[in-house]
Amino acid sequence: MKLNKINTFLSLLTTLYLVNASRSDFYGKNDNRPKLFKLLDDHVGTIKINLDDDMWASMKKKSEFPPWDFTRKLEKYGTTNATMEFYIDGTDYKASLGPNQFNFYLAGQGSRQYVKPGYNIKLEKGSIYDVKLLRLRANNRDPTLLHEKLSTDMLYKMGYPTTSTNYVNVEVNGEDLGLYVLTNKIKKDFIKKHFGDSDTENLYDCKESNTRFDDNSTVSGCTNSKEELADYKDDLQKLTDAINNAKSRKDLEDILDIDSFLKAFAFEFITLSYDHYLLNSHNFSLYKKPDGKWAILLNDFDEAWGADFTIFTVRHSKFADKSYIPKNTVLYLPNISLRDFDVGHKIVKLLIYDDETRFREIIGEAVKVFFNPKILNERIDELSDLIREHVANSRVIDDKTGMCKGCFNVIGLNTHWNITHFDDCTRYGNWISNNSNTFSYGLKFFIEERFNYLCHTYGINPETLELIEPRPKVSFWGIKNKYSVAYTNYNFFLIDNLMDTIDYPEILVKFSFPDLDKEDFKQKSYNDDPEKNDKPVGYQYPPFAYELEELGQGETKVDLEESVKPKNDVNLEESVKPETEVDIEESIKPETDTDSDEEVEVTVGDDVMEMEEDSEGESDEE
Incomplete structure (x- = not known):
């Protein structure tokens, strides 16, 4: 009888531990993420938006975009005449916004080719639990919806300033749009939180593909986060010149936060995140810190973890001949070396090839703290448990339209x-x-x-x-x-x-x-x-x-x-004759395939927002 009581007691303790254990424990005691993302670690939140029916119908129509048509100018189309409610079931956490307190608009660039569009919610003033800009990403290409979450988790564990990720269900005018990946943006609130810099003049967003130091395209292609400083690029030019004129790593130590670049490159290389600096050379920011050294910051992580990499991805680089990369039938991505992944950046030579010591240490640290099956398999399981039912709901096909929830781009890639x-x-x-x-x-x-x-x-x-x-x-x-x-x-x-x-x-x-x-x-x-x-x-x-x-x-x-x-x-x-001679991806991958939120045409009407500049003078580039 005593033994049974002891076993019952131990079972109760185990149950209580499992109930009380939080996915937030993963981040440790010094968790510096915005409060919104902490609240959502163990929950999928809900966002409900209501707006004029005609405006919503117009937004859905504007989301229609044919594949590969890069000649068409996208509209960042939306409205300020709407209301929003955010809440987390089973908790007291909620927030409400009225008309003219936020902008709700279509977002994305390459992602607009796909059936389910993404959206941004930008507050005019204040924030929702420390977040001023809420990005609702559909991440159509990712069957797991975990690539972005695992990426930001990994960078966090590496001690690298990064955006945060969690999940919300979205409803507009009573219509269930399904599950979205919720993330934030590298803007001045991000810089203030991570670097203590409340009024930087040197934060540059590099959205265009093939933006690199070697050909000065960092200067021509990166844009200052402050619209009034759009033409100010003196410091950025000095950075670019310093890298191009450097003969060794030592020449860069006074101008670069070396570890910032090495950690970014290590992350990209480990996860084969090709949509950042090393390969596609975009979806990153350059920031001059208060100590005078430049850091590189990454955003948008759906094209990682072995997804969508082919020879087509690197076919046109004038800096590196990648014609040796084999067809997909015999290409084995897990064995890609840094030499395979890098498209001939001189900065990689100076920081890594000339002496791999520190880069190897960072690789080792990343493997130890996150990128190993023991940690990651458990993390994948607990995140899958959190979102699985919501993924299933999102992917239910409507009998009438033949489309999934929130999939309004009927001519897009499905x-x-x-x-x-x-x-x-x-x-x-x-x-x-x-x-x-x-x-x-x-x-x-x-x-x-x-x-x-x-x-x-x-x-x-x-x-x-x-x-x-x-x-x-x-x-x-x-x-x-x-x-x-x-x-x-x-x-x-x-x-x-x-x-x-x-x-x-x-x-x-x-x-x-x-x-x-x-x-x-x-x-x-x-x-x-x-x-x-x-x-x-x-x-x-x-x-x-x-x-x-x-x-x-x-x-x-x-x-x-x-x-x-x-x-x-x-x-x-x-x-060795392969089972099929077909290279599935090679001839159809677009040269510009990105989820970066590039500057696009803004349509302005009576109830359609103007997004030239926010109330604090920061350009709106989502």
């Missing part, structure tokens, strides 16, 4: 994700949405394989998660597999003209790697001989543009190419 793809892609299932040019690795599959690569390549003990010293020499793990991926079918249809309208015979395709254990990098004999197996097999790294420029200093092109030439330059695709 991924057709449903709850099956959520369940699969939060675990080990890999899926392609054929007619929306989107593919997603299963999160747990990608994390485990990427973790293995990072531990192997950077000398991290996978058990203790500590750096191995001295750093061991290891065999090279390449991106070109011998064996093709397997598909649930081969019914693909590719197009040459992005403007064509195509009915795909098979919308959703599952893929896997049935012969992965046969690949060289999985063999003990291969890994036991790093002296012999220290270069890629079947491809070689062409010189970057800046390396070719250095040839005038005594090197020759032959010398440079020999330094990266593999030991066996063979064409594996000729010797």
Whole structure:
């Protein structure tokens, strides 16, 4: 009897612990996120908006945008004549706003091509639990709706100032729009909170693709957050010149927050977040801190965690020849090296290639505090439990329209994700949405394989998660597999003209790697001989543009190419026939595919907002 009572008591304690445990515990005692996101750690909030019926119908019509039509100028269309209610079920937390207290408008750029539009809610004065601008992101391409959340969690754990993420259901005029990813924006309230700088004149938003230091496009393409300082770029020009003229890392130590750049690059590289600086070169901000050093800040994270990366992504870079990257049938993303991912940025050479010591330390820290299966698998499970029923509700198809909730762009790209793809892609299932040019690795599959690569390549003990010293020499793990991926079918249809309208015979395709254990990098004999197996097999790294420029200093092109030439330059695709010759993504990925909220035309009417400048003089660029 006593034993039964003890067991009952212990069970009660366990139950109480589970009930009282909060997802907020993940962030520790020094959680500096805005209060709104803390409140939503264990809840999915609700936002209800009411506006004129005709205005709402007009907004839905304005959301219609055909795929790949980059000639059309987008309207940042919305209204201030609306009311809003925010609340969290089961709590006393709520907020209400009346007409002219906030702007509600369509948001996004590349994301506007997809069926479910995103929105912004910007308060004229004050904030909702520390947040002035609420971004409601549909993140159509992400079947899990976890990419953004995991990314901001990871950056937080790395000690890197980042936006925050959680979830809300949205209802407009009584119409259920389903679940949205809620995040904030890098604006002056963000800068004040993280850096204590209440009136910066040097915060630049870099939204345009291919914005980099090498060609001075940081100066031409980045915009000051203060509209009245739109033409002031003196300090930004000095930064760009300093980087372009630098000969070593030491030359940059007085002007750059080195760790800020290294942590950003490490995050991008680890998660293959290609829509930031290293690859697409946008969706970042440059900020001059009070100490006079510049930091880089990242935003928008749906294109990460192995999603949507193909040779098409890097096909036109004049700074790096990426033609060696193989077709998707034999491309193995978890093994992508920094050299594969970087498109020839000189700043990467100065901060990393010349001496990898600090970068390796940051990689090791990121793996230890977050990017490992033990932490991430648990985190994915608890977040999935929080949002799964809401994802299922969002993806219910209307019998009349054939569209999901909130999916008003009837001519847009439709991924057709449903709850099956959520369940699969939060675990080990890999899926392609054929007619929306989107593919997603299963999160747990990608994390485990990427973790293995990072531990192997950077000398991290996978058990203790500590750096191995001295750093061991290891065999090279390449991106070109011998064996093709397997598909649930081969019914693909590719197009040459992005403007064509195509009915795909098979919308959703599952893929896997049935012969992965046969690949060289999985063999003990291969890994036991790093002296012999220290270069890629079947491809070689062409010189970057800046390396070719250095040839005038005594090197020759032959010398440079020999330094990266593999030991066996063979064409594996000729010797090992893939199961399908189709490259699913290569010919249809748009050159500009982004969720960045670029400056767009503003329509102004009697009850339509004017968004030239907010009440505090800060330009509205959402």
